[in-house]
Amino acid sequence: MNIRKVKIIYFKEILETLRDRRTLISTILIPIILFPVLMFGMGAVVVMMMKKTEAEATRIALIGGEYASSFVSTLLEGDDFQKVEVKDFEFALKEKEIHAAIEFSSGFEEKLTLGENSEATIYYDGAELRSSIAKEKLSGELKDYQDSLVAERLRERNIEKSILHPIEVKAENLAPKEKMEGFMLSMFLPYVIVILAMVGAMYPAIDLTAGEKERGTLETILVTPVSRLDIATGKFLTVLTASLITIVLSTASMSLTASLGFARMGDLGSEQISFAIKPLSIILLLLLMLPLAALFSSALLSVSLFAKSYKEAQSYVSPLMFVVILPAMVSFIPGIELNWGLAFVPIVNISLASREVLLGTFRWEFIALIFVSTFIYASFSIFVTKRLFEKEGVLFRT
Amino acid sequence: MIVTTNLTKIFHDKKRGEIRAVDSVNIECKPGRVYGLLGLNGAGKTTLMRILSTILKPTSGSAKVAGYDIITEAEKVKEKIGFLSSDTGLYQRLTAEETVSYFGRLNGMEQNMLTQRVEEIFDRFDMNQFRGRRVGKLSTGMKQKISIARTFINDPEVLILDEPTIGLDVVTSRSIIHFIKESKQSGKCILFSTHVMWEAQKLCDDIAIIHKGKILEVGTLEQLQAKTGLADLDDIFIKVVGE
Secondary structure, rough: OOHHHHHHHHHHHHHHHOOHHHHHHHHHHHHHHHHHHHHHHHHHHHHHHHHHHOOOEEEEEEEEEHHHHHHHHHHHOOOOOEOOOOOHHHHHHHHHOOOOOEEEEOOOHHHHHOOOOOOEEEOOOOHHHHHHHHHHHHHHHHHHHHHHHHHHHHHOOOOOOOHHHHOOOOOOOOOOOOHHHHHHHHHHHHHHHHHHHHHHHHHHHHHHHHHHHHHHHHHHOOOOOHHHHHHHHHHHHHHHHHHHHHHHHHHHHHHHHHHHHHHHHOOOOOOOOOOOOHHHHHHHHHHHHHHHHHHHHHHHHHHHHHHHOHHHHHHHHHHHHHHHHHHHHHHHOOOOOOOOHHOOOOOOHHHHHHHHHHHHHHHHHHHHHHHHHHHHHHHHHHHHHHHHHOHHHHHOOO | OEEEEEEEEEEEEEOOOOEEEEEEEEEEEEEOEEEEEOOOOOOOOOOOOOOOOOOOOOEEEEEOOOEEOOOHHHHHHHEEEEEOOOOOOOOOOOOOOHHHHHHHHHHHHHHHHHHHHHHHHHHHOOHHHHHEHHHHHHHHHHHHHHHHHHHOOOOOOOOEEOOOOOOOOOHHHHHHHHHHHHHHHHHHHEEEEEOHHHHHHHHHOOOEEEEEOOOEEEEHHHHHHHHOOOHHHHHHHHHHHHO
8 A cells, every 4th residue: 555645545535525515514514503403493493382382272162061160160260271162072173173172971060069979071182282282281170170179078077188198209319410411312322423424424435436437537546556455545534534523523513512402401490400421431432433434434435336326326325324223223222231242233332332331331341342343344344345446347337 | 668469358248248348459559659549439449448558457468558567567557658538537626736736646746846747737738727726617628638737747658548539629629639749749659549530540650440349450541541442541441340
């Protein structure tokens, strides 16, 4: 290998890649803006919608309301509920004229006054968010009414209310703060970073192989006094750089977004969580991603080198995304933990190890094993790429 | 400067079976002369030139270019040749100057020498007005000039030009013809393929007619005329290939 020529090719490829809008978007822009947009944008929209829905008066139809006149009058006192007269409540629910309907059994309050039991049925549409909320609100109101009745009946019999709760159940979360913070991120950070490592390498890999074939520049470089190995190495290093940049940017963006995002969630009422991943976790995470990025880069180069055109390469690479997405999703499955077998399964091992690194529960021997095994897979993949660059049938496929 | 011995290239195609794209070709191109390869589309011109420029490996036979073996000394061969074809594209996102310098560096030129050579070439091909502009934004004629500059940056002893005027307008193809003539005068060995007969007639010192991978006739225009009893290269070509 001629290091000088590899360097010349590498710097030229980097320069060209930096001038390619598609690559800039997928390698730099997306990893930076994805998390803030997801967290603040989507989050804010969801919170806004929820608040709006909750604030809006719930439209209800009453069936047999005359049997529960005092409950109904309390219900309609505030702005929370609005009574709607309908002929057919099922049709009205379907047409969204009402959010829910409530049916009181005959002699509802009368029976209750006599110390007997009554029945109330709430009709709602479980596939409609507002209808489900209406059901919750109505259930809440009924429960409050029931509690007051129970309290009254107990009082009449001179019984303490605490008899209903002989055991007081308490739960205390003993997880260290750091683990708690890591837990939130450990579910989806490994998954997203693995996917982005792939996305970041995708466009440069296609552009530097199938794209060059399409534009006829591959033949131009093949007639220069540079070995195929040097060309392949220069291109590989360029794609690897793109992938690593994506990984670093997305990790940084995600950590920052998360720290700001959790602080905001704190403002919204839940427990205030200050967010800080240990620097060691970040370093280990990036270290684990290094051989994975190399594996992705060489695999993508090989696949897209085989294609004749940019479009053909895209159609080969898209199914490859699923090959990455599915094993990467393992970080979402709570029960699965790293073991000696899984440590050898590519992508799955990185995804699980990253989760444990973020949780602070990792074992060094696994980290070392995963690093080495992924490194071996990457080396094999690089070897395949090199061989493909030497094959006339691949370079001049017609 | 270019000598081939029974050079053969066989491709295997699933549908068509074995294809002898280049079949026992023996040619000899000398310095200071233009050797024209005349053939129909698919005759084997491009494959032969790709083998000589070491992009493809022959199935059998051998060849020497500028004294180096194309199989065992491929890197040396590539240092000595300038290869230009309609398939050798340019990087759209590099400027004219970046492109030419890049190929100079890949040819092992040191920075001082490269700077000097780039100045020389940009003056010579009158490319200074677009040296800082990206290739993708340039006209076909300007791009072709950059391609020639790229081919010429290492001052190659041997030029392998595969249909260099195909699809170009009159002005641009004239400038290429002019460039070939100049190179010939400076003692370079030029292998030039075309299917435009008047170009061959105007330029070539030696003409080889290639058909279905085989060289059917070789000689100067006069020799071919005497052999066939025909004056026009068009007629000679049709008679030789028998179609």
